[in-house]
Structure formats: C-alpha cells, structure tokens
Amino acid sequence: MREAVREREFREFAEARQGQLRRSAYLLCGDWHQAQDLTQTTLMKLYASWGRVRRDGNVEAYARTILTRAFIDQYRKRSWREEPVDEVPEPASVEPVTPELRLVMQAALMELPPRYRAVLVLRFWEDWSVEQTAEALRVTPGTVKSQSARGLVRLRGLVEGLAGETSGR
Amino acid sequence: MSDGYGEHGQRGRYEEEGGSVRGAFEVILDGSREPVFPSVTDAAVVGGRRIRRRRTAVSGAAGVLVAAVLAAGVVAALPGGAGPDRSSVPMAPSSGRPSGSPSTSPSDSASGSPTGTAGPVAPRPSTVPSKQTAVPTPSALAPSGSVP
Numbered sequence: 673m674r675e676a677v678r679e680r681e682f683r684e685f686a687e688a689r690q691g692q693l694r695r696s697a698y699l700l701c702g703d704w705h706q707a708q709d710l711t712q713t714t715l716m717k718l719y720a721s722w723g724r725v726r727r728d729g730n731v732e733a734y735a736r737t738i739l740t741r742a743f744i745d746q747y748r749k750r751s752w753r754e755e756p757v758d759e760v761p762e763p764a765s766v767e768p769v770t771p772e773l774r775l776v777m778q779a780a781l782m783e784l785p786p787r788y789r790a791v792l793v794l795r796f797w798e799d800w801s802v803e804q805t806a807e808a809l810r811v812t813p814g815t816v817k818s819q820s821a822r823g824l825v826r827l828r829g830l831v832e833g834l835a836g837e838t839s840g841r
Numbered sequence: 842m843s844d845g846y847g848e849h850g851q852r853g854r855y856e857e858e859g860g861s862v863r864g865a866f867e868v869i870l871d872g873s874r875e876p877v878f879p880s881v882t883d884a885a886v887v888g889g890r891r892i893r894r895r896r897t898a899v900s901g902a903a904g905v906l907v908a909a910v911l912a913a914g915v916v917a918a919l920p921g922g923a924g925p926d927r928s929s930v931p932m933a934p935s936s937g938r939p940s941g942s943p944s945t946s947p948s949d950s951a952s953g954s955p956t957g958t959a960g961p962v963a964p965r966p967s968t969v970p971s972k973q974t975a976v977p978t979p980s981a982l983a984p985s986g987s988v989p
Contacts (some may be wrong), residue, residue: 719889771940
C-alpha cells in the first residue's frame with residue numbers, strides 16, 4: 673500500500689517534469705539522445721531515494737542536482753576511456769554550416785569545459801544562487817563565482833570569434 | 842579599495858551578462874528541434890527498484906558482517922571464552938621438597954636434606970677418619986690383656 677502511494681507520487685512528478693529535465697540536460701550535453709539518457713538516469717536515482725527526498729522537500733532541486741552530477745560523472749568517465757588516435761576528426765559542431773545565431777551560441781556553449789557549462793546552466797538557466805550551485809557541484813561558493821565569471825568571459829569570446837568566422841565567409 | 846558604485850556597476854554588468862546568457866540558452870532550446878521521445882517513467886521505476894534492492898542487499902550484508910565481527914570480539918573478550926586458553930597455563934613442576942621448609946642455600950636444596958634456618962647446623966658425615974676413632978677402646982685392647 674505504502675509502496676503503491678510512493679510509486680504513484682513519483683510517477684506524477686516524473687510525467688510532469690521529465691520534459692524540463694530533458695531540456696536542462698540538452699543545454700549541458702548538447703545532444704537530445706544523450707539528454708534523454710541523462711533524464712532517465714536522473715529519474716531512476718530519484719526513485720531509489722524517493723521516500724527520503726519527499727520527506728526533505730524540494731524534489732525539484734534534488735532532481736536537478738542529480739542531473740548535473742550525473743552529467744559531470746558521465747563526462748569524466750568518458751574522458752578517462754578516451755584513447756589517443758592518429759588523426760583528430762574534424763569537429764562538426766564547432767564550425768556551423770549556416771550562420772544562424774542558435775548554432776553559434778550552441779557551438780560556443782559546447783566549447784566550454786563541462787564544469788563551466790554546468791555552473792552557467794545552474795546559475796542562469798535554473799536561476800540558482802551561488803550557494804545552491806556550490807552545493808550541487810560539491811565545490812566552494814568562491815569556485816562557483818570564479819568559474820561563472822570565467823565561463824562568461826570565455827563564452828563571450830567564443831561567440832564573438834564564431835560570429836566573426838561565419839560573417840567572414 | 843572598491844567603492845559602492847564600482848560594486849554595483851560590476852554586479853549590474855554581471856546580471857546583464859547573465860540575462861544575455863539566459864537569452865542564449867532560450868535561443869538554443871527554441872531553435873533546436875526536440876525529437877519525440879517516449880516516457881522514461883516506467884524505465885526509471887524499474888531501475889530505481891533495482892538500485893534500492895541492491896542497496897538493501899549491500900547494507901544487509903554489511904550489517905551481518907559487522908554483527909559477526911562484534912560477536913567474535915565479545916566472545917574473545919570473555920574470561921572463560923573460547924579464545925586463548927588462559928586457564929590451562931601449565932604450572933611449574935614441584936621441586937620435591939616438602940612444603941613449608943624453605944631452604945637457606947642452593948646447596949641445601951641440592952642435597953635434599955631438610956634443614957632449618959634458626960637451629961644449629963648439623964655436622965656432615967665425613968669420609969676422613971677423625972682422631973677419636975684412633976683411640977683404643979677396651980674391646981680393642983682386650984686381646985693383649987695388659988691393663989694399666
């Protein structure tokens with residue numbers, strides 16, 4: 673009985689929020705299929721701790737924290753598994769084929785290191801405070817401030833550079 | 842030293858940049874065509890149950906292990922436990938001396954003769970004949986028959 677209630681509550685939350693979670697995941701990873709996987713991983717972990725999370729309250733923030741940590745862990749594992757190759761493949765996403773603003777923005781965002789990207793998404797997309805972001809990423813508030821400032825500077829530089837490239841064609 | 846105006850100016854610029862980043866995020870999301878994905882709720886429920894089962898199994902196994910270690914520790918700490926056998930420590934063998942007669946010297950204990958500590962020392966039997974044995978006794982003089 674208690675398990676059924678628990679599952680029903682979780683299903684309601686998951687159905688209502690998985691779209692938003694997927695969009696946040698897409699901003700982090702830049703790929704819809706990977707975003708879907710991240711969303712599923714997030715909801716799976718959320719359900720495993722659903723009782724405690726419900727008691728503590730603020731399920732939304734917990735879900736986004738799981739999502740961001742899962743993204744960073746996944747990226748870290750993937751970078752460990754990377755093997756050196758003889759020829760570096762051409763990065764298709766860095767050079768946009770069409771001079772669209774969206775492609776320039778997305779390419780610039782994907783150029784940022786994953787941690788910077790996570791800080792920018794949490795701070796400016798989710799509207800989280802420095803303290804909330806620091807807790808989610810398990811870093812100090814000072815680190816969040818510095819990474820946020822550096823991320824903004826780099827993003828601006830990348831957008832200007834990419835925009836110059838596309839307009840120069 | 843920064844004045845208030847500078848801090849406010851910096852913060853305002855930061856917020857402005859934050860706003861433009863948010864606008865960039867919206868541009869990225871609105872311009873990107875999101876594929877139609879099936880719901881992940883069922884898969885999340887199944888996966889979440891699996892995680893919980895594994896977590897329960899691991900914590901149960903850890904609990905059993907801790908209980909076993911604690912029980913072993915308690916049994917070992919008991920005086921009459923099954924640990925190192927303290928009650929069966931072998932006693933030193935007895936020296937053959939009657940109890941209650943302490944010896945005064947190592948030589949006494951070696952000879953095995955009971956001696957006291959306070960009383961006079963008894964003369965030991967010697968193999969050298971003493972002068973008294975050389976004095977003729979009447980029985981010894983009897984064959985000669987000369988009595989002074």
